[in-house]
Amino acid sequence: MRASQRARGEDVALVDALLSADERRRSSGVRFDELRSEQKALGKLIPKAGADEKAELLKKAGELAAAVKAADAEQDEAKEETQALLLKLGNIVHPDVPVGGEEDFTVLETHGTIRDFAAEGFAPKDHLELGELLGAIDVERGAKVSGSRFYYLTGVGALLELALVNAAIAQATEAGFTPMLTPALVRPRAMEGTGFLGQAAENVYHLERDDFYLVGTSEVPLAAYHMDEIVDAEQLPLRYAGFSPCFRREAGTYGKDTRGIFRVHQFDKVEMFSYVAPEDAQAEHQRLLDWEKQWLTGLELPFQVIDVATGDLGASASRKFDCEAWIPTQGKYRELTSASNCDEFQARRLSVRMRETVDGKQKVKPLATLNGTLCAVPRTIVAIFENHQLPDGSVRVPEMLRPYLGGREVLEPVAK
RNA sequence: GGAGGCGUCGCCUAGUCCGGUCUAUGGCGCCGCACUGCUAAUGCGGUUUGGGUCUUACCACCCAUCGAGGGUUCAAAUCCCUCCGCCUCCGCCA
Numbered sequence: 001m002r003a004s005q006r007a008r009g010e011d012v013a014l015v016d017a018l019l020s021a022d023e024r025r026r027s028s029g030v031r032f033d034e035l036r037s038e039q040k041a042l043g044k045l046i047p048k049a050g051a052d053e054k055a056e057l058l059k060k061a062g063e064l065a066a067a068v069k070a071a072d073a074e075q076d077e078a079k080e081e082t083q084a085l086l087l088k089l090g091n092i093v094h095p096d097v098p099v100g101g102e103e104d105f106t107v108l109e110t111h112g113t114i115r116d117f118a119a120e121g122f123a124p125k126d127h128l129e130l131g132e133l134l135g136a137i138d139v140e141r142g143a144k145v146s147g148s149r150f151y152y153l154t155g156v157g158a159l160l161e162l163a164l165v166n167a168a169i170a171q172a173t174e175a176g177f178t179p180m181l182t183p184a185l186v187r188p189r190a191m192e193g194t195g196f197l198g199q200a201a202e203n204v205y206h207l208e209r210d211d212f213y214l215v216g217t218s219e220v221p222l223a224a225y226h227m228d229e230i231v232d233a234e235q236l237p238l239r240y241a242g243f244s245p246c247f248r249r250e251a252g253t254y255g256k257d258t259r260g261i262f263r264v265h266q267f268d269k270v271e272m273f274s275y276v277a278p279e280d281a282q283a284e285h286q287r288l289l290d291w292e293k294q295w296l297t298g299l300e301l302p303f304q305v306i307d308v309a310t311g312d313l314g315a316s317a318s319r320k321f322d323c324e325a326w327i328p329t330q331g332k333y334r335e336l337t338s339a340s341n342c343d344e345f346q347a348r349r350l351s352v353r354m355r356e357t358v359d360g361k362q363k364v365k366p367l368a369t370l371n372g373t374l375c376a377v378p379r380t381i382v383a384i385f386e387n388h389q390l391p392d393g394s395v396r397v398p399e400m401l402r403p404y405l406g407g408r409e410v411l412e413p414v415a416k
Numbered sequence: 417g418g419a420g421g422c423g424u425c426g427c428c429u430a431g432u433c434c435g436g437u438c439u440a441u442g443g444c445g446c447c448g449c450a451c452u453g454c455u456a457a458u459g460c461g462g463u464u465u466g467g468g469u470c471u472u473a474c475c476a477c478c479c480a481u482c483g484a485g486g487g488u489u490c491a492a493a494u495c496c497c498u499c500c501g502c503c504u505c506c507g508c509c510a
Contacts (some may be wrong), residue, residue, distance in 0.1 A: 364465085
């Protein structure tokens with residue numbers, strides 16, 4: 001069930017059931033084809049037949065029709081079972097992924113320098129305290145209006161979000177991504193195909209009356225963008241930078257990260273999404289990670305890159321690299337971005353395929369999809385506030401961001 | 417929200433009233449070949465997608481596919497139902 005078990009091959013029973021259901025699907029399909037062929041041949045004779053001959057033929061045709069119907073029903077049933085089993089099966093985990101739970105990740109790289117606040121002679125304030133001093137974050141009214149884990153970004157906080165989003169979209173566009181504004185409400189098929197209705201389902205908002213799901217990331221509408229399409233190999237890679245609100249129920253996180261805006265029910269995010277040939281997926285995964293590193297480096301944040309362990313992978317990723325920024329008041333690295341290689345998992349479920357020519361023959365096969373966070377706004381704000389704070393509660397604006405904030409170099413506390 | 421129209425194998429399109437002759441028409445585009453200094457033009461042939469059987473491979477054949485799913489029937493692009501999408505008009509609205 002868990003990814004760590006998948007890695008050790010404990011889904012063997014599921015795979016066996018899947019294979020046998022698929023074989024049943026195939027064999028009943030063959031039988032259906034044969035019966036149908038017979039039926040068609042007989043059907044051609046009927047209009048031409050004489051009166052007495054006709055009665056005989058109609059009787060035979062009636063029997064054949066019943067047999068066809070039965071074979072068809074069996075085929076449908078086997079197909080359904082195959083599909084149901086397939087949807088239960090998680091992606092195959094990359095062999096290099098560390099086995100274990102959330103804490104069993106491997107640190108791949110460390111970047112930047114952690115500030116020594118003691119040496120600087122002051123104790124760092126946490127992001128909420130800073131946010132309130134700057135007039136940037138209002139969680140009290142967020143809770144009044146919408147409940148816990150909701151917030152307002154106000155004044156310079158709102159400007160900072162817009163600056164971050166613009167900077168992120170600019171970087172992605174520069175790298176060749178097509179900017180996309182996506183739907184935040186999707187149909188069940190998009191949600192299921194992307195892999196969010198499995199063990200992640202409890203964290204998804206659902207609008208029962210209209211049977212819409214609120215997306216937790218623009219990965220969903222971007223993955224489903226080419227649903228049921230066949231893409232020419234020459235068009236790959238297709239790269240999209242989506243910007244959308246993200247909604248997460250955060251079930252089972254009571255008491256976790258309750259302060260401030262680190263973990264919230266609604267936030268905005270710029271997400272990178274790639275469609276590539278399967279053989280190019282690993283290289284693309286690395287590229288997505290590189291773009292994330294470029295982004296965090298530009299924001300002058302100290303961070304580490306981890307190889308997420310099997311138990312924390314989710315259903316759709318075969319491998320996941322997270323970039324975790326240092327959060328001074330927590331004394332640890334926390335996830336800011338996440339790059340997943342889904343291989344053909346999502347493409348199979350959403351029926352996105354590629355057409356390539358091999359030895360002069362056209363071949364259609366599933367392609368690979370990958371996604372990576374560029375900027376999840378609230379967490380990025382948390383990291384910027386805490387890492388770039390000054391003794392008086394001001395926050396230094398990283399140089400890269402200044403053009404997007406009207407040249408502002410420092411955010412300063414406002415009088416209450 | 418109300419009323420009406422529409423959805424055919426890349427694009428356009430015939431066929432749907434009246435079920436079997438649809439193995440889905442024609443044009444455009446595209447691919448191949450021929451012809452021609454080159455190009456163009458012309459002629460001939462090919463050109464939905466998926467699955468399967470057979471095969472070293474090529475080929476050949478079978479089944480499904482006329483927006484999707486169901487139903488009626490010996491037989492459905494064609495008749496009936498549900499759903500999805502698009503268009504027009506009305507209402508409401510940022």
